[in-house]
Amino acid sequence: MRKRIANVVLLIFVALLASGALAQSGGELRFCLRSEPKTLNPLLMSDDSSETIRYLTGGVLMRVNRLTQELEPELATSWKVADAGKTITFKLRDNLRFSDGTTFSADDVAYTVQQLMDPALHSPTGDAFRSGEGKVQTQLLSKNRIAITFPAPIAGLDKLFDQVAIMSAKSPQKEMAVLGPYFVAENKAGAYLILKRNSNYWKHDAAGRALPYIDSIRLDIQQNRDIEMLRLVRGEIDFINSVDAEYFDKVMSENPSMGHDAGASLDAEFMWFNQVPGSPLPSYKKTWFTSTNFRRAISEAINREDLSRIAFRGRARPAVGPISPANKFWFNSKLQPHPFDQKSALQRLSLDGFHLQNGVLRDREGHAVEFSVITNSGNKYRERMATMIQQDLTGIGIKLNVVTLDFPSLIERMTRTFDYEGCLLGLVNNELDPNSQMNVWLSSAENHQWNPSQKTPATAWEAEIDKLMRAQASTLNSAKRKEFVDKVQQIAWDQEPFIYLVNKNALSAVSPALHNAHPVVLRPQVYWNIDQLSLGAEVARNR
Amino acid sequence: MKWARSIAIVFLVLISTACLLADFVAPASYARQFRDVPAAAPSHQHLLGTDDLGRDRFSRVLYGTRVSLLLAPAAALFSTLLAAVVGGIAGFGGGWLQRCVMAATDLFLSLPWLFLLITVRALLPLNVSPQVSVMITFTLLGCLGWAGAARVICADARALSQSDFILLARASGSSGFRLLWRHLMPNLKPVLYAQFWISVPVFILTEANLGILGLGVAEPLPSWGSLLRELESFSTISPQAWQFVPLLLFIATVSSFHLVLTKEELAA
Structure with a gap:
């Protein structure tokens, strides 16, 4: 009988442990915001820091x-x-x-x-x-x-x-x-915010214990990522929600248990060619850029595996299309990244009259194929990718000039003067639903970057995408919507108005003192289950 | 400090020779990416290891030094000449001419240099090769860097134009261009030398600043700016000593440029 009772007690203990009920409670969780929240009104929030506050309190x-x-x-x-x-x-x-x-x-x-x-x-x-x-x-x-x-x-x-x-x-x-797990107790402008546990929060764990476990959260405003990293290593903060590949390597070298790679994120890096009919480009270049064969050939000449392995130190995946494989429901799993195949690229180009002459690719009229790609200065990863693509394209006789511009100048060229040839940028995507990409894929949209704000679709495939995007937006049937969105992905894969390069991995750094943290690809990667997080006994006692 | 000056001159000569002979000394092209060995440690094939893209760091240091070391003096020469013309004429002319030119110079000095460079660079055509882009960057530096030197030269030229030997030359019938060219300019030489030697490291530093912002010399051509970007943040600095070679070279070269100035030139 005694043995039976002991077994039952043990079982209950294990169950409680599994549910996190015995997780250490109390203490102060600490992490950094990159900037001061612009507002604390949850309806007016649009910046990352404000959204963090909304997630923790709302x-x-x-x-x-x-x-x-x-x-x-x-x-x-x-x-x-x-x-x-x-x-x-x-x-x-x-x-x-x-x-x-x-x-x-x-x-x-x-x-x-x-x-x-x-x-x-x-x-x-x-x-x-x-x-x-x-x-x-x-x-x-x-x-x-x-x-x-x-x-x-x-x-x-x-x-x-x-x-x-x-x-x-x-x-x-x-x-x-x-009504969220925490409320804002103190806001020292430009320095820090203190959030306190909401004692009226409605959630309880499996053992009936009130959530959240942690008593308070201190959010320090810290723009400098190096200092943020040092503070994590010293144990002064508990996690960094999102780190880039280099910082991640640094974290791994300091303490491998701190690094969490959740796999490909929703963010994508891509390049595109300027297809605006009224742009100040010579007509022969417009002919190149509007040719599907040309775009597909460029895509095939780029070694995406190398981009992932070298530019992102292995912390990225070759991209497929507008929807990342991280988006479990909406991703069209029939599609694969375009393979690196320079022979096939040259064959495609020959269909449009391009030919190699003394190692230089020339079009039908004899123009040497040379173009520039602009990207924003200061983004090391994009600069690296551009430089690698530069070498890849020399393999098919194309000369690529990489130009880094300050962001305002880049936007000016992209959206007003259209005085550019190619552009390499990225898209930060927070939404799973493809509706969030309507402003990119509709031909009439301002963010339809390769040829924005069209009065009527310039090509048949753009008209088809318009139709499909509108159709998916006007139906409630998820399966039907998925079918439409799959077709859009297929067209984007075939036509490549955007040449998708890589999906960066969702990387975070978490102190071993923070329990129940299971970083994911969706924002907020680390504290999405904030009410379940707890601190190790020693850390909780000292804070 | 004579010995320090001698060492500086020897160092500058050696480094200039090495980078001039880069085509023969460098084991690989500065642009070639050895993608199997990115961020590698020094080895037989790669004396200073490779950078993040697998490019031979030793070759890049040689070519980057060549770019910075040849073009910075060229830009410095150009800006010193501009400063000599503007400052010399203003100082020699005196009166309203000096006031007008110096007011324009003050206005030029008050412009935010770096932003001006970034703006002007953004307006340039995109489809230029890295070689042309580097020439453009340094020409811009030369065009924008004359104002400070012009002020100094103007003050000196003003003092000289009121000196006895100029009065004597005027009395002997010299005037205008001859007076400026034969009598004034030779006496401005020490200050021109000083301005030139001071400008060289300033331009090297400015190009490095632009490079760190990603707005300097276009890839794949290396320069000290782009080489120093490897060390731009805590995350990228590793305990690999060879990463610091471009930085050490940069410090040594900029210091050498200051050490080659004589006491008189420094006073000027």
Whole structure:
């Protein structure tokens, strides 16, 4: 009997341990923000630092689980999208309170949505919900049920609520009253912020213990990455959310247990050619750049494996297309990165009349193939990639001139004068839903970089992409949307208006003193499960 | 300090000779990427190891030194000549001419140099080879670097134009260009030398600054600026001593340029 009881106790102990219930509680978590948050109003946040505060303090109706990439209930226990994506109805949790003690109800959701959509507020978060002309309507169905109707359908409507922190309609503390795990207790402008544990936070662990485990968070404003790294190594901070490949190597050399490589991220590095008909380029170059064979040949002449291995020290993957393999649902898994094959590249070029003459590639009219690629100065990785591509292209007789420009000059050439030939840049992508790329793929979009703001699509394949992107945006059926988005990826792979180069890995550095940290590719990589994180006993005691 | 000056001259001669003979001395092309051995330690094939892209660091140091060491003096010569013309004429003319020219010089000096360089460089055509881009960078440096020297030369020329020997030359019938060319300029030589030698390291440093910002000489051509970028952050510095060779060479060369000046030239 005694043995049985001992076994049961042991089992319970193991289960509790597994659930994190015995994780060390208390202490102060410390990390750095690269800049001061521009605002603490969750509806006006658009910079990284403000978004960090929103993630740590804001309570949302539902949350995209950063590990599974699935939507999970938070303040809302269930929801239903209806009316072809115009209406969403939420059932809310009962008996919840804001950090200042005021009660949470459907009134607060209605208030937040009205604030979010207030044109006078200019909320960047609200922009994603602006689908058409007209007012958003909120209908209180009961104390804990609310229906929100937008003027036009919004694809992926439910996922957008991941970014909407619910504010209190009644609290005198206004936006400082929060439903998230922490609240802002102190804000020393330009120096640090202190967040304290929200004792009214609704979540509990499997053992019924109130979350979060850590008592407070200190966020130091630190622009200098070298100092941030030194502080991590010295144990003064607990993690760096995102590090680049060089810093990652440094971390690994200091303490291999600190480095976490979550694999390819959603961010992509790519290059493209200027296809703007009115650009001041000679007509023969415009002919090169608008040729699919030319673009495909350049793509095949680039050794992406080498770019990943050398420029990013092995901390990147050859890219396939507009959607990274890290995006589990939307990535078209039938596609593979374009292989490095200079022979095939030359064959493709010969289809357009290009030929090698004394090691120099010439077009049908005899012009030597030479062009420039601009990139922003100061970005070591892009400069390295450009230099490597320069050598790769010499293999097929092309002379590439690499030009690094300060960012304003680069943007000026890209968006106003169109006085450039090729450009190498990257896209930081926070969103899983392909709707976030509408402003890139629609031919009428300003960010359709290779030929922006077209009145009518310049090519048949661009018209096809327009059609598919609009179709996926106007249907609620996920499988159908996926089908459309897969086709867009296939066209982008065939036509290569953007020559995708690599997807950088999501790298982070985490102190062994921080428990339950499982860095992922989605932002915020390290603290996505902030309410589950805990500090080692010694660290917690000393802070 | 004569011995220090001699060492500096010997060092500059040696380094200049080595980089002039880079085509024969360098074991590999400065641009060739040995992709199997990126960031390698020194070996038989690569005396100073390789950089992050697998390029032979020794070859890049030789060619980079050649670029910086040949073009910085050329830019310095150009800017000193410009300064001599502007400052000399202003000082010799005196009166309203001097005031106008010096006001323009002051205005030029008040411009933010680095931003001006970045702006002017951004306006240049894109499709130029690295060799042309390096010439453009140093020409820009030469064109923008005359103002400080012009002020010094103007003050000296003003003092000389009021001296007895110029009065005597005027009394003997010399005037205008002859007075300027035959009597004034030869006496400005010490200050011109000094300005030239001071400008050389300034231009080397400016190019290095531009290079660190990624706005200097275009890839794959090396310069000290691009070589020093290897050491730009804590994360990239490793305990590999050979990484510091370009930095040591840079410090030694800039110091040597200061040491070659004589006491008189320094006073000038």
